[in-house]
Amino acid sequence: MKSAAFEYARASSIAEVCDWLRKGGDETKLIAGGQSLVPMMAMRLTRPARLVDINEIAALKFVALEKDYARIGACTRQCVVAADNALAKQVPLIRQALSWVGHSQTRNRGTVGGSLVHADPAAELPLAAQVLDAQLLLRSHAGSRIVGAAEFFEGPLATVTRADECLEEIRWPVWTEKRSGSAFTEVSRRHGDFALVAAAAQIALDADGRCTRAAFGLAGGGSIPMAFPALAAQLVGSTLDDDAINSVTHDAATALDPGGDLHASPGYRKQLAAVLAARMLRAARDEALKQ
């Protein structure tokens, strides 16, 4: 349980990170909180030749609230983001998701960007990013590009980030509707474990209680966290009664292809997915109705 040997460099700026990645992107791994990378290195599942430490780069640690987006620096600690009340008001789903992430010791070190680029299929923050279609700013020596969450995740632990690119910031869309609500839940063997299935939803309502916008997604049901924009769009115009909700969540669960293991069979995971997604849509609706 000891890592293989590697070279270490502590980067002091984003430009320096891009320089390291340009020189040897294939052999270089960036380390942020290290809460997933270091266990993988200890188990020798990965053996990077060089680690470039981005923990000391102040420019990667910020929460900036703008009208349409909440911007979060990639190396911002999960504990800092979870404690940000202004952010929780603008994009409540982030705090709701973080309440299920790991433990205080891992959230003190783990980062928002690290969780996204690690792309565990059952992780909470990638699901929240999918549901809200967060925009990810990737930087390389050659420039930058923005990728939506819908295109970002490719498979288990795989994203479209190229070997010479790093994640710089995440832009979380702000829903400006007066009446909106969101909710996040999961079932896992113990709180803080990866989810067997996680579900998240966000809803906006008009003055009459009719749905004007909806988003929901599921994690743990396949190789990446999934959002269901086409199904969510079917909810628009409805009052989000049980029939409307159950119909889309049934279709969403049917679209999943979960694996089975000693914790849960594929059938159980699908059942959970339908139940939890419906529960979260109702919870988000009820939250919106209070406003």
Place this chain on the structure above:
Amino acid sequence: MEKLYPITVEVNGKQRAAQVPARLSLVDWLRDELRLTGTHVGCEHGICGACSIMLDGDPVRSCLMFAVQADGHRVTTVEGLLQADGKLSVLQDSFCEAHGLQCGYCTPGMLISSQALLDKTPNPSEEQIRDAIGGNLCRCTGYKQIVDAVKLAAQRLAAKK
């Protein structure tokens, strides 16, 4: 020979300088080089919490950091919880009083997590205590006495003020 990297880390109030290979974990450096063996190594991959230390005041898992990453930072281990005169801290004494330990393997991590909680939340609810130690596995106590010990420590610290 693996390349060595110079580091200077404040450990329990003292500046400690060393030359370390990049892959040396922080907990191995603390235990094997500094002989601060109070911090325990359990799973070595971030599950059990036995290796919890405070980094700049916040509890983290020292098996999930490399020693070289701690350069320029402040580390507190369980040894650093003792009072200046060498006596057990209020929290440590409360663990004894409330039978908050049996085999003692998880205890350093439990103490670090609980102390970090009390530092920020002097009067924690049971839920807050259970959340704070949620990342520390104990296979002996069933956690009840540990929660009692933290409650007792909070009461004693409040009475002292």
